[in-house]
Amino acid sequence: MDTPPNPNKLYAEDSLDQATDNIEESNETNLNMYNELEEQKDPEKKISLLKMRMKQVNEKFDENLAKQEAVQAKLRKVLEKMKDYPPVAAFADHLDYVRGSSTDGRQSGNRRAYVEYLLICSFLARARLRRIRGALNWIQNVVA
Missing domain, CATH: 1.20.5 (Single alpha-helices involved in coiled-coils or other helix-helix interfaces)
Incomplete structure (x- = not known):
């Protein structure tokens, strides 16, 4: 049960x-x-x-900003120094000297070499200035 x-x-x-x-x-x-x-x-x-x-x-x-400012300061100094370099037109006197009436072939060859040297220097200075200006513009664009 x-x-x-x-x-x-x-x-x-x-x-x-x-x-x-x-x-x-x-x-x-x-x-x-x-x-x-x-x-x-x-x-x-x-x-x-x-x-x-x-x-x-x-x-x-x-x-990076501090580094860029330091680089800009250096580049400004370089540009200031480059302003002190004589412009390409200042080499006209040297060209006149080279084109002067020289009967000595050796002296004329030396003058020609001197002119070529001056032209190369002016070309390099202008190229350097363009690179520096380009770098400054690039830095300013990056910072801005």
Whole structure:
């Protein structure tokens, strides 16, 4: 013969099942809240990393800017020195000297070599000046 179930035992089992369900729901809720909190922390970490990277980039930019300013100062000094060089037209006197009336073939050859030397020097000076001006323009474009 079956004994009738004890109502207290049934009530206790129902209560236990209900408590287990409540604990599972609570655990799931806590897990969801934890995941949301972690998701909030992740952007905060990314933001802090980005801020650190921005700081590093700004420091590197400041260093490069200082280097560029130093290079610009050096180039300005070179340009100032090059302004002191006589212009190409100043070599006209030398050309007149070379074209002078010389009957000595050797002296004429020396004069010709001298003119070629002066022309080469003027060409190199102009080329150097163009390179320096180009470098200055490039630096100004990079800094701007």
